[in-house]
Each structure stands twice: as structure tokens, then as C-alpha cells.
Amino acid sequence: MTRRLxxxxxxxxxxxxxxxxxxxxxxxxxSFNGSRLVTVWGGFSTQWYGALFRxxxxxxxxxxxxxxxxxxxxxxxxxxxLAALALTRYGRFTGRTLFTGxxxxxxxxxxxxxxxSLLLFFxxxxxDRGFWTITLxxxxxxxxxxxxxxxxxxxxxxxxxxxxxxxLGAPPLxxxxxxxxxxxxxxxVAGFLLAFTLSLDDLVIASFNTGPGATTLPIxxxxxxxxxxxxxxxxxxxxxxGLVTAGVISATLLSKRSVLRSRRNAH
Amino acid sequence: MRRTFAPWADPDAKPLIRFENVTKRFGEAVAVDHLTxxxxxxxxxxxxxxxxxxxxxxxxxxxxxxxxxxxxxxxxGQSLEGVPPYRRPVNMMFQSYALFPHMSVEKxxxxxxxxxxxxxxxxxxxVGEMLRLVQxxxxxxxxxxxxxxxxxxxxxxxRALAKRPKVLLLDEPLGALDKKLREETQFxxxxxxxxxxxTFVVVTHDQxxxxxxxxxxxxxxxxxxxxxxxxGEIYEQPKTRFIAEFVGDVNILEGHVQGQENGLxxxxxxxxxxxxxxxxxxxVLHSGQAVAIAxxxxxxxxxxxxxxxxxxxxxxxxxxxxxxxxDWTVYRIRLATGEILRVSCANVSRFVESPIDWDEQVYVTxxxxxxxxxxx
Numbered sequence: 001m002t003r004r005l006x007x008x009x010x011x012x013x014x015x016x017x018x019x020x021x022x023x024x025x026x027x028x029x030x031s032f033n034g035s036r037l038v039t040v041w042g043g044f045s046t047q048w049y050g051a052l053f054r055x056x057x058x059x060x061x062x063x064x065x066x067x068x069x070x071x072x073x074x075x076x077x078x079x080x081x082l083a084a085l086a087l088t089r090y091g092r093f094t095g096r097t098l099f100t101g102x103x104x105x106x107x108x109x110x111x112x113x114x115x116x117s118l119l120l121f122f123x124x125x126x127x128d129r130g131f132w133t134i135t136l137x138x139x140x141x142x143x144x145x146x147x148x149x150x151x152x153x154x155x156x157x158x159x160x161x162x163x164x165x166x167x168l169g170a171p172p173l174x175x176x177x178x179x180x181x182x183x184x185x186x187x188x189v190a191g192f193l194l195a196f197t198l199s200l201d202d203l204v205i206a207s208f209n210t211g212p213g214a215t216t217l218p219i220x221x222x223x224x225x226x227x228x229x230x231x232x233x234x235x236x237x238x239x240x241x242g243l244v245t246a247g248v249i250s251a252t253l254l255s256k257r258s259v260l261r262s263r264r265n266a267h
Numbered sequence: 268m269r270r271t272f273a274p275w276a277d278p279d280a281k282p283l284i285r286f287e288n289v290t291k292r293f294g295e296a297v298a299v300d301h302l303t304x305x306x307x308x309x310x311x312x313x314x315x316x317x318x319x320x321x322x323x324x325x326x327x328x329x330x331x332x333x334x335x336x337x338x339x340x341x342x343x344g345q346s347l348e349g350v351p352p353y354r355r356p357v358n359m360m361f362q363s364y365a366l367f368p369h370m371s372v373e374k375x376x377x378x379x380x381x382x383x384x385x386x387x388x389x390x391x392x393x394v395g396e397m398l399r400l401v402q403x404x405x406x407x408x409x410x411x412x413x414x415x416x417x418x419x420x421x422x423x424x425x426r427a428l429a430k431r432p433k434v435l436l437l438d439e440p441l442g443a444l445d446k447k448l449r450e451e452t453q454f455x456x457x458x459x460x461x462x463x464x465x466t467f468v469v470v471t472h473d474q475x476x477x478x479x480x481x482x483x484x485x486x487x488x489x490x491x492x493x494x495x496x497x498x499g500e501i502y503e504q505p506k507t508r509f510i511a512e513f514v515g516d517v518n519i520l521e522g523h524v525q526g527q528e529n530g531l532x533x534x535x536x537x538x539x540x541x542x543x544x545x546x547x548x549x550x551v552l553h554s555g556q557a558v559a560i561a562x563x564x565x566x567x568x569x570x571x572x573x574x575x576x577x578x579x580x581x582x583x584x585x586x587x588x589x590x591x592x593x594d595w596t597v598y599r600i601r602l603a604t605g606e607i608l609r610v611s612c613a614n615v616s617r618f619v620e621s622p623i624d625w626d627e628q629v630y631v632t633x634x635x636x637x638x639x640x641x642x643x
Contacts, residue, residue: 163332164365166352168379168430178378182369 024241031234038229048231058236061220065200068131068216072138073195079139080146080195081188087147088154106144114141115208122209129211137209138199145198146191149255153187190254197247201240274307275483275495281344283308283466284329284434289338291324291490298324300490301338306434311460311467313477316487317513322470325487326436329468330359343433353382358432362439364423366411372422373398373407379430397425400459417448424456428463435460437469441476453479474514478502486510502563508641511561518567518608520560524552531635534560538604544579546635552642559641564611566637569598569629580638582631584608586623598623600631 005013031049035042052058083103087096106114118137119129127133161183165175181188203218210219217240221233274280282305291299299321306312314322327333328340331352340347347355358379366375376397380390398404401421411419420443427435440456441449457480460467471477477484478498485495486509494506505511508519522536522543532552533542545560552558574581587607588599593614600608610631623629 158363158365160361160363160365161367163330163352164359164361164367164426165378166332167330167357167359168426169353169382170378171351171353174382179367 027234028238028241031231031238033231033234036231038231038234048235052232052235052239055232058217058220058232061215061217062236064131064214065217068135068138068206068214069196069199072135072142072199073192075135075139076143076195077146077188077192080143080191081150081184083143083147084150084154088151088157103144103147106141107148111141111202111204112208115205118205119208129209130214133209133211134206134214134216137205138195138202141202141205142195142198145194146188149191149194149251150184150187152255153184157184186254186257190251193247193251193254197244197251200247201244272309272482274310275305280307282306283310283343284468285341286325287339287341289325289328289335289340291321291328291333292336297490299328299335302490302492304485304492304495306466306468308466309464311457311480311482312469313481313484314468314470314487315474315477315484315514316472318472320487321490322472322487323438326359326438326468326470329434330357330436331355356433357436358427358430358434359436359438360423360427360440362442364411364419364443366419366422366426368411371408371410372403372414375411375422376426376429379426383430393429397429400428401425416443416445417452420444420452424459428459428465431463432465434466434468437467439471440469441473442471449476456480478514484514486513488513504639505561505641508559508561511639511641516564516609516611518562518564518610520562520606522558522560524554524556524558526554527552532640534558534640536560538602538606539580539582541581543638544635545638545640547638547640550640550642552640556642560638561641562633562638564597564609565595565613567608567610567631567633569600569610569612569623569631571623571627571629574630574632578632579635580633582608584629584631586625586627586629589623589625598629600629 030038030041032044032046033040033042034045034047087100087103090096115137118133118140122129122133122136157180161179162175165179166172170178201218202216203222206216207219207222210216217236221236224230224233284304284306286302286304289299289302290297302321302325314325316322324333328335329342329347331347331350331354334349342355342357367378370378373394376394377390380393385393394407395404398407401424403418403421403425406414406418411422414422420440424440427437437456441452444452453476456467469477469480478501481498483495483497484501486493486501488509494501494510496504501510501514505514505517511517511519520536520538520543522534522538525533525535525542527533530546530548532545532547532550534545535542543560582600582602584600584602586598587601590597590599595611596614598610598612600610602608608631
């Protein structure tokens, strides 16, 4: 494990990360470009960030995206946590394996299919496409991620803590809110952050289920790029990257911490 | 005062806890099998048995985490049927301690009192009292992860005692402590129980622990109670071979009853040349019956010189192993039949002129009253 880094290791590490992050780095660097031309470096400038905040259409798209992400992540967190509780707590009910599989399926389902099937469903129930359909679609997409994260925590949860609370006089509901919930909270927050970031950067499902007046930032960026590259888009993308990175990193840290804590208390 | 405490011997005494013909099944498996048991107020009661004998299930039924499949459990004359754990005047100290990791020591202890809606000042008083009782005043604001194993055990005890339950249940209370701490804590538990006059029901698989602490021990096996008695009775008058072997060390000699003479039983055993003479008048046996004779290692004597012709219960063998334990020396003696006897000898003198050595031919004897006859 503690073997020294050899030249070969260093080279492959650099190449691997370059392959992964060079395009993104380029985009971030060019968002600070002083020139109007996307491919020519014209000195450092933050003018495109200023332009971005003055761009009414982009800002509106960002606002819609943020609202959808917050709302769908909140619903997904509640539903996902409930699903995780049901799947870990209610013993071996018939079809538990099937249900577990069905909860996980959206994670591996091609987004095109999820998007298309949701569109068909919304058309069938005659729901006007727009803000709410994207929110619902994103809830469907992200719920399973919450379930996975919360379930991982519940698996290591010491049930005797809940028994102790009940033994000391707390009825089931109060036990849940005073003991279970505070202890699994980090993983719930982690699940929420994951759901939030997933919703934030989703393009495929959003484009299937969007309608008039509900253009999310990824949709907006995508359609603008088709008309030609603009440094403003680089700036917008950089901010989006920053948000998503922050979300994923905190989610990882939170769930790691909560698992560590539960392990420490097992001793 | 302690010595005269024996409510189980008083036919008029009303038990605090009563299991009446209680059975608990988990699917096909029977965890507790038609069990009847009385526990009296103020008793330090131990449920002893190997893992899987049903002792934990029995305790969990008392706490309300499991409900009997059949039979009734009553507490102070009231049936506990359908009463959930949070409405029982019973508190439990968990094997894992189950301290709430997101609460400080004080908050942990106060948890149960808060559920009862006691006024804040009273909660603070009681928490202080409990902290003093378990000598943790200085650690009140620490979190469980900042405590040692022994300190956590005390917090768990204080939390379970805080509500002054009618019965305190302790599930392997000392299981997670190291040997030295375990011994100290045993006596502390006894002191606390005595001081509060509370009824303690302890589940343990450690017979030494049970012997030290309990007023009475119920030995369980396969969901049934094999014997309920004081530690002394369990050790000296075990009812079955299982108990004799489970509680303490024992040598078992097999044989057949030859007859009774002057109240003494004669048993012919392949392990000894002459029939063995056993003083166990309570047993009702018939000639030819197969029995096991149980003799504790400390009740046997090992010697180099051949005993006189009148000596009773003489076994011949050679020294197979010697274990010097400081206070005791344990000899393992191999008989001609291949059986290995365990004989322990108190080291009363610091110097012995010519101690018994490995491979020596020796004689093992025991008094008629030292042995117990167990019907097979």
C-alpha cells in the first residue's frame, strides 16, 4: 500500500487526470478570457461574469434551474429516505428484493428512456409540460440516489439505540425524531446534495419534459452553443461546475463521516 | 441482613415478576419453552446459560421488545400483555450500552426523565444524583465517543437507573469489560443494588459472574429452566449433569447403582476398583440404574502414598499435567480407563519438600459427602 510512486505511476496518473479534466480546465480558463473570440486568449478579465449577470435570459434560466433543483431534491429526499427506511426496516416482506431492484433501476436506466417514458406519462395524464413536469421528472431520477445513500447508513445503524429510547419511555415516533433522525441526518443531507446536483446539471430528462417558460440552465446553454460559442456560457458553466463540485464533495464527506461515526460507536 | 433475605422460601411471599407457562417461538424455532418462573422484589436474579438458551429472549420479553407466543408475564400482579416497552416500569441496560452518540453523558441520563415530562429542576437533581452514584460527575458534558469502556458502562447503568424502575434488566452487563474491571464492577453493581433496594435481573453466560452477584440463579438450557437456586445450591447440589458441567469444573464418573447401605449409596464404576460410596440421601435410585457421579476438583485429594484398606473412593492414576496458578495447583490425573481427572489443591504452604511430579503414580480420594449422584 505504501509503495513509492514510480515514474510510470506518476505518468499514468497525470495522463488520466489530464484526460478527465483538461477540457473542463480549458473551459474555466477561457471564462476569464478578455477576448470575445472563444479560442484566442486576450488577457485575464472577469467581464464575462459581469455580462452573465446582466444577461436576463441566462439569469432567468439559472433561477428556474435552482428552484427545480431545490424542490425536486427536497421531495426526493423525503421519498428516498422513506423508501430506505421501508427497505431496511420491515424485515423480509414478499417482493423485497424486487422492490430494492426497482428502486435502484433508475440509476442505470438510460436517461433518454427515463425522459421519454416520463414525457409519455405526462402526455397521457394530460399534464401541461413546464416547471412542474421537470420537477417531478427530476424527483424520479434522483430519489434512488437518496435511497442508496440513506440505506447504506441504516444498514450500520445499531437498532439497540432505538430500543433503548423506547425502553426509556419514548413512543416510536418520538424515538424516530429524537434518536434515529439525528443520527442518520448526515446521510440524508448527503442524499439531498446529490439529488440537488443531479437535478442542477441534467439536460436530457429536462429537455424531454420541458415546456414554455421552463428553460433550465443546461437547456439554455445547450441551445446557445448551437448558435455559436460565447464566453458568457463559459462563465455560466464555470459557476455550474463549482456548484456541482461543492455539492458532490460535501455529500461524500458527509456520508463518510456518518458511516465512520456509526462504526466508532459500535465499539 | 443479606443472609436472611430469602423470599422464595416463604410460601406467602408474592412474586414481583411471574412468568406463567411462557413460550416464545420464532417461526419453527422455540426460544423459550413452557417456562414458569417467579422473581421476588429486591432480588438480584441471574439468568445463566450458554448462548442460544433463551435467556436473552426471556429478558427481552420482560422489557417488551418481544411478546410471548403463549403464556402470561405479570409484573406486580399486573399482566404485561400488549404493554409496549415505553409503558413498562422496567428499564434495561443493553449489552452494547446503546448510549446515544449525539448526546452528552448528562443528556443520555436525562433522556428517560424527559420522556416522563418531569420539571427541569427535578431532572437536573436526579441526573446529578445518578452521576454521583456512578462517580462520573466530572464527565457530565463528555460525549460517549470520548469515554472509555468502563465509563460507558457506568453511563449506561446510570441512564437505566435514573427512572427508578421497579425492575432493572442487565444484558451481559460486564461482557465488554476486561477481567480486572469486571471483578471490581461486579461488587459495585451489588452495592448499588443493595443501596437502591431495586430488583435486578441479569442475563449472563459467565457462571463466575452469576455466582458472585446473584441471590438466586436460574440455569437455562434449550429454552427451559433446569434449576433455580442460590449459587451455593447450584454449585454443591446441581440437579443435572449439564448444570454440574456448566457451573464450575467437575469430574464425572459413570457407573451403576449397586444398592444402599446405612443411607449411603454404593456405585460400581469402571474408573475405580472398589465400588464407590456416596452420601447423597435425597436421590431416589434403584439397583442397576446408570448414574453419573459428580465431584468438584477441590473436593478431591491427590496423594503419593497408597491409602489404607479402609479408605473409601480410591482412584489410581498418573500425573498427566500440573498447572500452577499461585493460589491453586491443578493436577490432571489420567486413570487407567483413559479418563482425565482434574484435582485442585490449595497451596497453603509456601514450600513443599517433595512436590508431586509429572508422570508419578498417584492416588485420588474423595469423601462420600463430596460427591453428588446425578441420574442419567
